[in-house]
Amino acid sequence: MKEYHKALLIWYDNQGRNLPWRAKGEQTVNPYHVWLSEIMLQQTTVVTVIPYFLSFIQRWPTFQQLAEASLDDILHAWQGLGYYARARNLHLCAKKITNDYKGKLPTSSDELIKLPGIGPYTARAIAAIAFNEHVLPVDGNIARILSRLYAISIPLPDGMPEIQNAASAFAPQTRPGDFAQAMMDLGATVCTPRAPLCEKCPFKPTCKAHALGIAAELPLKNKKLVRPQKYTIAYILKREDGAILLRKRPEKGLLGGMMGVPTSEWQLEKVESNNIGKDAPFTTHWKSLEGRINHSFTHFDLEVESYYGSICSKKAETLDGVWVFLHQLSHYALPKLFKKIIETSFKEIEPH
Ligand code: SF4
Structure with missing residues (x-):
């Protein structure tokens, strides 16, 4: 494992966020919790998601129980989280896993992506966190960190392929699930959009944007399109x-x-x-x-x-x-x- 991988994992072990869907210490990862949280976190913040996550796992603790719930009850419980297509897909996905996969999530990102409501990012996030697949999911936070680490100056979204390439080379073989979660936490708390806290960052010795003094300027973005x-x-x-x-x-x-x-x-x-x-x-x-x-x-x-x-x-x-x-x-x-x-x-x- 490279030095910067080790540095990030040490940082995560000491300073990672304590979130209810994460396994702590000797606990085993619960794939249902990982899946549910990743679907809820699509376009929604961690703080908003936590109470919804806790109430869902209390009311529907397994894929099967969620599959047997009525869509109306799920939509009602989802109220306030927005983007309701996610709730409908959540229900469809729970049914599919119950009926076609004997209540168990498939373990690879290639299989996960075939399920309702699971796109490339979510498939990789679940595969890495729940099943330790050697992949690094790239959301906005992780794209920002990578664009800074490698000082990628192509504006987004055009710069995305280069960031994805960087991600493929970047994921470590050891503890890929913890590494992905560490990257998520680093993006949320240290390598923040406007004022990155480089002095507290385990990547500081290797970060190109920090060395060049352009961290806060990256990633560059194309001008916003006018929305209809x-x-x-x-x-x-x-x-x-x-x-x-x-x-x-x-x-x-x-x-x-x-x-x-x-x-x-x-x-x-x-x-x-x-x-x-x-x-x-x-x-x-x-x-x-x-x-x-x-x-x-x-x-x-x-x-x-x-x-x-x-x-x-x-x-x-x-x-x-x-x-x-x-x-x-x-x-x-x-x-x-x-x-x-x-x-x-x-x-x-x-x-x-
Ligand atoms: S050193 Fe600064 S810019 Fe580079 S990854 Fe860390 S917080 Fe982000």
């Missing part, structure tokens, strides 16, 4: 007793299978004023509400204009969906976007 802007109308339909209409969104597509107030299609053009009621769940006088909601998804921004209408109980019975009082909203798998829409709208509809 989409528009939609949200319909807050209130029954005479105060309940509002929620509908389940189609299983496929963004926020699929989640509950929400009905909306028009999410489109690239603003909805024309004479088309406001076109996709409404009911024909009534729709009143415009002032508050606009702007919400960012990974690949586009969404502007939501809300409209408010009312309906009598008898006619309400004829509509698809569920009628929910505001105090019952927490019982439903409601994404942040719809919570924001409902909260903002009710500040106008019922200001007191």
